Amino acid sequence: MITYPMLKPGAVIGVTASSFGADEQHRELFDEAVGRMKERGYQVSLGQTVYKHDKARSAPGRERGMEFNGMMLDETIGLIIPPWGGELLIEMLEFIDFDQLRPKWVLGFSDISLLLLAITLRTGIATAHGPSLGDLRGEKTDETSIMWQEVLSTPPGSSIVQQSSHKHQGAGAGTDSTSPYLFNLNTPTLWKSVSGQDVSLKGRLLGGCIDIIRHIIGTPYGNVQYFSRHFIQGEPILWYLESCELNTADLRRSLVHMKYAGWFDNCSGILFGRSGGNQPLYGYTTEEVYRDLAEELQLPVLYDLDFGHVPPQMTLVNGAYAEVEVTGGRGTLKQYFHG
Template sequence: MTVRAGARPPRLRPGDRVAVVAPSGPVAPERLDAGLDILRGWDLDPVLAPHVRTGHPELAYLAAPDECRARDLQDAWCDPEVAAVFAARGGYGAQRMVDLLDWAAVRVARPKPLVGFSDVTVVHEAFALRAGVATLHGPAVAGEVFLKDEPTRDQLRRTLFTPEDPAVTTLAPGTARTLVPGRAHGVTFGGCLALLASEAGTPDARRDAAGGLLLLEDVGEQPYAVDRALTQLLRSGTLAGVAGVVLGSWARCGPYDRIRAVLVDRLGGLGVPVVEEFGFGHGDSALTVPLGVPATLDADAGTLTFDVPPLC
């Protein structure tokens, strides 16, 4: 099952209405309000999905019951007046609701930018495999990095409004380092390692990664847990045929030299280029990285260059 490029959504324009949804965990009200103000400062018209602030009556780690979160995401995606969909945060819960979406309705709706990371990895993978849509691995509207880090906000804004900007079509974070040298071409996919590993055996599990450039990052996982997740992907065949690997942040995962040893041990034998410290994920600053778009990875130069802009 070759990793295929997705349909690229249209770019945003000033005045566009955009929806903010909470497909996973509950959202801190003050952070949400601050994130909405930032979107308004971009001359966007953000609207909250109905259940973003409601909470779950019994399971406090969910933003709302599964059916409500699924309905919010589906309605936002299918609304012709909505130009983009932003996740308010990650957390946990996307796996519980993704099968409740009406995928036939999702597929016939006009594609639009879908932005999120962390637990939203599940949504990215589902939209790629079930709807054939390119999405954006980017910061959450109510996330700390989006609220506090100007470079993070600027990169997302450029991606959404001026996707042909060289700073969007070629990602070259100064922190990037070569783990395994070489160049590779493929279609970007991936996200949070723990979520990709936990998707094994589900309808959205990839059987292989042929022709894909895999993005991996995580937060709060000790080295042995990173090893376990990578081993799951290797044993399940998910990494078979992968063209290259792009590694992001490993915040609160223990000393980085220990994490790096695991990454070398588990990924070094793939025989493909691997670049580390690429600046996306749960770090203090976070690049927006398009998913489902063909690109060239140069692990020696520390660059990821897209064949086309991520949005039309």
């Protein structure tokens, strides 16, 4: 059984820097994000790691893990959102007390997706892949990204529907300093399938940033088979994946690694988010990587969906039962918070 937290109005948001902190260069942006949350009626509780910076992380792994444990056990905190992603979240996994975690939402993406996936695989507690705190600092939030609040407020046993965005932030789109919105959504969005046809998929959502989550394959934090047996009783898994910086050869290697590890066993399909990376190598393109994977797994593959490092992004819940439909380039995601 999956355990679904529920966000309540006026909740206390716990902010702990599980990866990057807010160094002097980014402190103003972080403080702006905190201010926006307070304007929206939330209280904010800042951890000691938030304003720290220790080379490529906020603080040593033990310190980050212990602070995260404390916020998960703190009954006054209703939601945890790290400031943003980073590089070395993996260092803190060994210090997380998974057996003692209380059900509450953890929201984020990029490096944070490793924490999200590990929690759901180990405990069956649903986690939320969506905007980081830094992505919510705009005076206004686009209609796709703002859905994080409605998704996390959905009661267990209910469902929530999200629609594909109308536009996303295209390559080279700079920020418009006169706009109340953080992102410059200037390029029409089209959800695509490898087959070129309309597609309907169902399954239990699992996923994250490939660059990061591939590193827990074969570890106690990446036991997909255990999750499947103990929490979803063998229901099909619908993977959602996106890449930040991988070239196409590294993307291909990572996906083959996942296949060899059995992560795509009992899989109903694969969803790929947009990426600003995935640079072609010797003419090998991202679309060809997707096509090769679809052919060898004999599974439907969708791509250029609204999640990942190219805004805006939906909020996808690890562990939720999902129905995804793509018709004429438009997409619908319905998530059920049950079982």
